[in-house]
Amino acid sequence: MNKRNLILGIVLSTLMITSCVKDLDVKPKDPNTILAGNLGDDPVYMKEVLGKIYASFMISGQGSNGGDDITASDGNFFTTTRALWNVQEITTDEAICAWGDVGIADLNTQTWSANNPFLTALYQRLSLSITYANDFIKFTNGNSDPAVMQYNAEARFLRALAYYWDMDLFGNPPFTTDADRVGKFFPKQIERAKLFNYVVSELHSIEDKLGEPKFSYPQADQAACWMLLARVYLNAQVYTGTAKWDSCKIYCDKVINSGQYSLATNYRQNFSADNDGIHNPEMIFAWEQDGINTQGYVGTTFVIESSSDPIYIRAEDFHGLTSNTNWNGNRTKKQFLNVLVDTIATYGNVPIPASDPTFAQCKDKRVFCKTKKSMDIPSASSSGDYGIGVYKFTAKNTDGTQAANYNPAFASTDFPIFRYADALLMRAEALYRLGDKTNAVTDINAVRARAYGNATGNITTAQLNDKFLMNERGREFYYEAQRRTDLVRFGKFTDGNYNWVWKGGTYNGTNTDSHLNIFPIPGDEVSANPNIKQNSGY
């Protein structure tokens, strides 16, 4: 009897144990989690995974649900667009940052190392956006739904865009496509010129698969693809050693001839809360920002707040932002003010009078600057009270009213990537290089007429030269994260005898070594991936 009970007990416990071992095959029950195997269950998932690739360029992550996309010492500092802005602007004549955070001083003075946290995060995040895109492209390849195939093309566009920045900033990044797996492996490095070919061929391949221009802002459409091709060709000589001015012109033509875009009447609209492609005829492609739905101390919120301070440019007054304001970091330098404001034409051969701190007398209406405590910046790490404040980006609407989806802490102003003005100025540069100064001047004067409100700012073919083109791009696109790329193309970023305060760490600025024209591969990456070789000079 007892023995029978014991045997029965053993049998029962064996059964119980077997069923309990099955408990180990646990699946997540969290409603915020979807297993990879369930992605096909609801069509909206396709939109949401695609949306993530876009969002990965702007905001830090999934909010309180999933946290930041990368592990870094600060979530907002090290987002793609914010880090891109820093490495494209404070390394140049356009901006300097007062903050003492690790890595900022190195960017201010062009003395960065491979351990710079902004460069590390930007490099890692661009790769991450590419990995997100690879995953989505692999999942949707060959999908029978044409809508999904259009998303697939958008993901390929975003991947090409990330590779473009990789190519421009770091030269020789790791290279993965949707053919690669995800796990633990060492991606191969690609050379800059080969990457150029890849980016161009991808963009050609998806040109007809993307939506028509303006089909659904802010999603990438054919015009965005043409603009990226034009931008890549514009810099072809830097990337490959061979110029491609004619190709650049072809894709600018496509944008301009599409008839879908025009210059906004008011230049400032491009930097206001109503700058989106629905309200603004000039916006071709931008990263969405929204006070309610797409938040963060990133993108334009960062540009606005880091350029505001509690005395000279109060965010409360200038931008309608009242929460956590006035970070007092970024200003521009007097060398760039001389690019922006034609002081001789405006004020005569005298010092700029203190009575006009906002340069209101300047005829070029693209100047949104204000003198602070002094125009001079006494040290590379001087407080933000020194220098010339910039308030070009704002969280208000063009007419000064409060933004839709207003938030006191977060701007709803989208971050422009491609504007129609850029199509005109890229084409002008291509035409100039191809020897067609007349048509180049026509494009330039279209942009300048909008800036001046009339033809008084127009130039003649005689006035057109390299320096003018470089400076005109500065006047039009300052604080839009383009300056470093432009200076490198014109040979003025490092050793071109164009210097500004604290370049190279000296007050008057010095030439720096040309290896700085591309950034180092982060030390973290070189350690983690034996396939990656450091860029020369580092």
Next chain:
Amino acid sequence: MKKRIFTMLSMLFLGILFAGAINAQGIKVSGKVTDAADGSSLVGVTIQEKGTTNGTITNVSGNFSLTVAPTATLIISYVGYTAQEVPVNGRTAINVAMAVGDLRLQEVVVIGYGTVKKSDATGSVVAVSSKDFNKGAITSPQDLLVGKSAGVVITTDGGAPGSGATIRVRGGSSLNASNEPLIIIDGVPIDNHNVSGSSNFLSFVNPNDIETFTVLKDASATAIYGSRASNGVILITTKKGKVGNPMKITYDGNTSISSAIEFLDEYSGDEIRQIALDHKDLFGVESFNKLGTENTNWQKEIFHTAVSQDHNLSVSGAYKILPYRVSVGYTDQNGIMKNTDMQRVTGSISLDPTFLNNDLKVNINVKGMSTNNNFGDRGALGSAINMDPTKPVMDGNSASDGYFQWINYGANLGTPNPVEQLMAADNKSIVKRVIGNIQFNYKIPFIPELHANLNLATDYTKGSGHNNRPITSPSVLTSPLWGRLSDYNGTNYNNLLDFYLNYSKELSQINSKIDVTAGYSWQHFKREGDSYIRGIEDATHPYQKTDSSSFITENYLVSFFGRLNYTLLDRYLLTVTVRDDGSSRFAKDNRWGIFPSAALAWKIKNESFLKNVDVVSDLKLRLGWGVTGQQDIGNDYPAQARYITSSPGSYYPIGGEFLPTLRPSAYDPDIKWEQTTTQNLGFDFGFLKDHITGSFDIYKRVTDDLLNTVTIPSGSNFSNVLLTNVGSLENRGVEFSLNLMPLSQKDMSLILGFNVTYNKNKITKLLISDDPDYIGILYGDAFTGQKQVTRVGYPAYSYFLNKQVYNANGYPIEGLYVDLSGLGGTVNGDNADKYIYHNPAPDYLLGFSARFNYKNLDISASARTSIGNYVYNQVAAAAAYDQMYAIGYWHNEPKYLSDTKFVKRQFTSDYFVENGSFFKLDNLSAGYLFDNLFNKLSARVSITVQNLMTITKYRGIDPEVNGGIDNNFYPRPRTFMLGISLTY
């Protein structure tokens, strides 16, 4: 694999099963069992007919009767007394007087799935019982054990009411996985994750209910817990009723007064006004307008003297065969920071009935707790240090309920008024927890050597709370800016089933004893929670922000385990254990891990050459080896490809509509167990009739396949870092403990305890690829720089800083560092120019305790010394003149600034790393016992001072800093306590 192990264990058991003895008919024997010392009757004594399962226990009068064979021999045994064998010889009346046994030899320690006589323990096992606990106003169990055991380092989180502590057994064997030991309370391994709203996962245990802590340190002792044992195991046993004990009612109560020991030395309002004058070129004359006229000491404004009380009532004893203990406790603890307090009610019931002639023993334990926490706002600590002392506390500012506030807030702007910040915080939680288990121990009737054990347990914790601020309350660096409503809830579930068989037999023919245990364990952990944050909207404060999130996560552990103890000639002991653990955290192919161990002990004292040497009363050599694992990595699904949705505010428009986004999570399909291999050599010794006892252990622990979050090659996975198995580390250490009894007379005794811990941690591998130039894993943030590193060849979390250059007077020169790389350029903050300079872990820890009794007076003290722990004084590093007046607002700074005179902060200077070695007199207590006051009532009155004295060179408030970065933690108070204990 798991099937194989189970089969193996079953076979082992079936192999040793053999038929039990047969009952014989015979005569009825009755009698009484008494205490040989005083003649009192003993209740619950086991009377067994030798060689059979036939037996009984004595009743409340000490009487028994049993029918046995006329030629039988009775075995009479009772816990704490020497067992006797009495031949019946046909007698029908047998009275027995029992003598108290040799206590040390009788001492039993709890080990995994069973107990062992302390003298037979083969592993490194330390038991600390209630008489040795730290005294004072102690509300959390961890505090009882601080400094009491070699190799166990407990660092309390600070002085906040109800705060927890970090426990490290023999250093940390993991990097990113948990370094917490496994804690088992009355047989239930508990979930060491705090539920939302709780700051101490052990707070549900009332310290007054604890009988012993048993710390299993080496792998031969812990490996039976396999995958959770790498960081040691702490078994907590609570007090129980005992068969035969009359009802005893005990009341313990105390009142205590706590106050801050010292404040940080800061500038006064007058001094700030002078600094403004002295540095007018730096701050500008317009800064003068912003200075106030007060001399407010903001630190004093946020602290106060706190009065707390604690009451505990317990009833224990035995009702017939049902031993019981019931207790209730109430704690009202007030923090020395204003508006921080905790009220806790605990209750426990313990029942230990036996049935079926003692064949079935049942233990039922239920513990419950309800705690109300008021956390206040810790941020006020930092604000009090930085708030401008020239400003008043109140100025009638209607926007902020009468408190002075700066007009604007922002990233670099005004410090919030610390008093308002603290007092307006409505940051409260309620945490309830119930943990209950029932254990059955059944002696199989036909095989008396075989016991079956079943343990069923459940552990349920619910926390809910809110962290609100009124609309008159600003805050820095949070959104929304004015006013906030924040609610959260969390629930943890933990269910357990253990089943094991134990077979124990003397094999007298071969002078051996075997003890075999084999079993199965199933445990399920589930946690869920949600939070919801929103701004307060009104006419002047429009829509601000809403954020909500929720989670559910769970994991299972299924295990098979076995242990063999073999004793030869009562001199040579062998223990072999094996555990096969399956974790749901890993993918199928990597799920199971086998964790074996073996230990040998040699009771040298029992050898003929030592047996008659009186000076040596005990000597035992222990050798142990074992492999343990780790899988507690926070993430329950690290091997599964998942997408996670974004919360509101992190949406992106697709198709003209804002949608949440779905992000693929980084995952490692090949992730597996982390394994730690431990070798241990130890001695236990006793001299002069055990007036001197102690033990000595030396160990080496090597962890391989570290569960480590490492930077991965860009493009290979869905993040820049991945939790994967990379790297190795080792800990080597020596432990020594000594107990001395210089006085042991009837009326007067003195017991001294002393323990030393030495541990060195070293990383031996870190990367997937091997790069000798790899800088290591850096720690720090964007605002204060990267200051710590985990690098191959060095201890984890070593400081990584620039080498400061000093002037002729020995003061640091601002921003000037040695260019260690020789590359020139920016040296300040550049990793290439940093070097490794000390680390936060101490080299040596010494614990001291003393207990003196003279008649009814008792005095006890405990103290600790830590040697070689270094602290980064971030409070000092944050002080700079440019911080004093930034963008229109004055801030105070600690007076360290008068030494450095830094204009800008220099966070990466090694100047701020200070030697944190300390001596702390943790507590001193004196008590007097008034016995037989009325009837059987006795009373003990005691006074205790906690945190009496600290001797250190460290310039900050307290050198005992968890993690090594001193950044304004809640200061540990000095507490005076008056206690009374009544026993009836």
